Amino acid sequence: MKGPGTLIKAEDNWHTDIGAAFVGERVVFRGKDLFTELNDISWFKHFIFGITNKMFSDNEIKLMEKIWSLTMSYPDPRIWNNRIAALSASAKSTGALAIAASTACSEANVYGTNAGFLAIDFIKRAQSIVDKNKDLAKFVLNELKTNRSIPGFGRPVANSDERITPLLNEAKKLGLANGPHTQLTFEIEKILYESRYKLRMNAAGINSALIADIGFTTREQYYGIIIAFSSGILPCFIDAVSHEEGTFFPLPCSRLSYKGRGDRNW
Amino acid sequence: MQKEKITTKIWFEEEEPNNPFAAKRSYCSGYDVYGDLLGKISWSEYIYLLFKLEKPQPWQAELLEAIAIAIANPGPRDLSVRGAMNGGVGGSTAASCLMAALAPGAGKNGGAREVYQVMRLWQQCQFDLSTWQQKLSNYQDEEEVEVWPASEHSPGFDPYGASCATPVLQTLNHLATICPDGSLAYLSTHREQLEQAADCPLAMTGVIAAAFTDLELTDEQAEMLFLLLRLPGAAVHSLEQKKLGWRKYPFFGEGLTLTNDPGPASSQPITEASL
Incomplete structure (x- = not known):
């Protein structure tokens, strides 16, 4: 047994290269002085540097911003994560609680962070299949058979995904639309659409391919998109909090469809 | 248009006659929560009922408690x-x-x-x-x-x-x-x-x-x-x-070691001499 030795060594003893605040003096951020070495970069570049420890080019940063702004933050309060913010507002809760809960719930399987995480993992695995000259169609259809879904393809609520074309147009303008993962994702869509499952690519599919092409690892992409939904969440809160309390899609008792046991006494 | 509904096996409500948004009676898996259960069952029995939709055996309520x-x-x-x-x-x-x-x-x-x-x-x-x-x-x-x-x-x-x-x-x-x-x-x-x-x-x-x-x-x-x-x-x-406040709560002031500190020198403003 390992015992408590590790904890004894760690007591009051945290070693890190991420950073520290020398309060009243200076701040170190991933080995750089915040005020003199990182004072001239955009917030988004700063944010991505914090995650990856890499300085991406301006065009790569612009592409990530486009992914966030065009595909991840619709200010529609019916979308499940946004709806949590609107419900919080209708209950007259705070903006921070609303955005924290909505962001946490964005780590969802059928959409959001988890979907994106699985999508980049899938496209990277598919790329390794191609790199090894293995049968792509067999890999894709096996994956579908095993998991009954393909991350980055298919979509709840709708069949097609309106976000792909505008994002791809922006990626083309930036000269970042022709990477191997991006080309591959269209090949995969062809395989899936021509199969009996008729699946189309979704935004997580194209996002993951574009992000993989600029060198993000699966984990880095996951960390990067955790708060990507916030620019849709917060407006939903702001809108709902300006409405009269409790008026966001109120439900009368008759809107419960009860399927349980009949009346009984304890 | 058919109104969308929340499907549930857990909860049923009868509305007050003068307000469709207020419940007159609320039932948990068939039991009248405020008319029958309140005052009669323990918290652990109710939690069991909510999760399992059935009344617990005494040992189950005791275990949960x-x-x-x-x-x-x-x-x-x-x-x-x-x-x-x-x-x-x-x-x-x-x-x-x-x-x-x-x-x-x-x-x-x-x-x-x-x-x-x-x-x-x-x-x-x-x-x-x-x-x-x-x-x-x-x-x-x-x-x-x-x-x-x-x-x-x-x-x-x-x-x-x-x-x-x-x-x-x-x-x-x-x-x-x-x-x-x-x-x-x-x-x-x-x-x-x-x-x-x-x-x-x-x-x-x-x-x-x-x-x-x-x-x-x-x-x-x-x-x-x-x-x-x-x-x-x-x-x-x-x-x-x-209530006690942050001054009485550990900040681990001496506990952090930065392994790649560039040092205070780099925080000096860039001057002509340094260029």
């Missing part, structure tokens, strides 16, 4: 309670303090995800010692790709324990007297063999998962209930620290 007491307060050194206290000392909102407890309390190291993992092990191993030993001696996450960080120890066991902690043993012994012929009893009998396989002593998560298995909760119900039942300690410790 004992679990609730055992884990209500993991104490102020626990990661989840520390999360809540950080909210308290900073003067954060009450909900954010509980959310701050839920985030670390959800994890695979002592948290609800660990309980979920042990529930999965009970489903897979049941009362087969060799399967338990094989799984625990080389624990593998079920999902290779998931948002959760990879497991670093066999779930249900304390990676830094020297021996099974007394409160863990006391809890196991007590719970096993309430349910003497299920997973708790099996764990009690085979604890040392399982600890050898895991190369760690039994942890509270392992005891509670066995108890939840005896209550026939699903893995997801167990995960949720573990999160819920540990919140009282987080609540009171965050309130206490809020």
Whole structure:
């Protein structure tokens, strides 16, 4: 047994290269002085540097911003994560609680962070299949058979995904639309659409391919998109909090469809 | 247009005659909550009813109540309670303090995800010692790709324990007297063999998962209930620290070592001389 030795060594003893605040003096951020070495970069570049420890080019940063702004933050309060913010507002809760809960719930399987995480993992695995000259169609259809879904393809609520074309147009303008993962994702869509499952690519599919092409690892992409939904969440809160309390899609008792046991006494 | 509805087996409401948005009667799995249950049943009986949709046997209510007491307060050194206290000392909102407890309390190291993992092990191993030993001696996450960080120890066991902690043993012994012929009893009998396989002593998560298995909760119900039942300690410790203030709360002022500090020199403004 390992015992408590590790904890004894760690007591009051945290070693890190991420950073520290020398309060009243200076701040170190991933080995750089915040005020003199990182004072001239955009917030988004700063944010991505914090995650990856890499300085991406301006065009790569612009592409990530486009992914966030065009595909991840619709200010529609019916979308499940946004709806949590609107419900919080209708209950007259705070903006921070609303955005924290909505962001946490964005780590969802059928959409959001988890979907994106699985999508980049899938496209990277598919790329390794191609790199090894293995049968792509067999890999894709096996994956579908095993998991009954393909991350980055298919979509709840709708069949097609309106976000792909505008994002791809922006990626083309930036000269970042022709990477191997991006080309591959269209090949995969062809395989899936021509199969009996008729699946189309979704935004997580194209996002993951574009992000993989600029060198993000699966984990880095996951960390990067955790708060990507916030620019849709917060407006939903702001809108709902300006409405009269409790008026966001109120439900009368008759809107419960009860399927349980009949009346009984304890 | 057909109105969309919330489908539920748990809850039914009759509306007040003068207001469709106010419930005159609320029924939980057929029981009138305010007309029949209130004043008649205990909190643990009601929690059991909510999760299982059936009235518990006396031993089931007793077991659930004992679990609730055992884990209500993991104490102020626990990661989840520390999360809540950080909210308290900073003067954060009450909900954010509980959310701050839920985030670390959800994890695979002592948290609800660990309980979920042990529930999965009970489903897979049941009362087969060799399967338990094989799984625990080389624990593998079920999902290779998931948002959760990879497991670093066999779930249900304390990676830094020297021996099974007394409160863990006391809890196991007590719970096993309430349910003497299920997973708790099996764990009690085979604890040392399982600890050898895991190369760690039994942890509270392992005891509670066995108890939840005896209550026939699903893995997801167990995960949720573990999160819920540990919140009282987080609540009171965050309130206490809020009152005491940040000056009396550890900041670990001398505890951090920056391994790549460029030093104060680089924070000097860039001057002509330095160019």
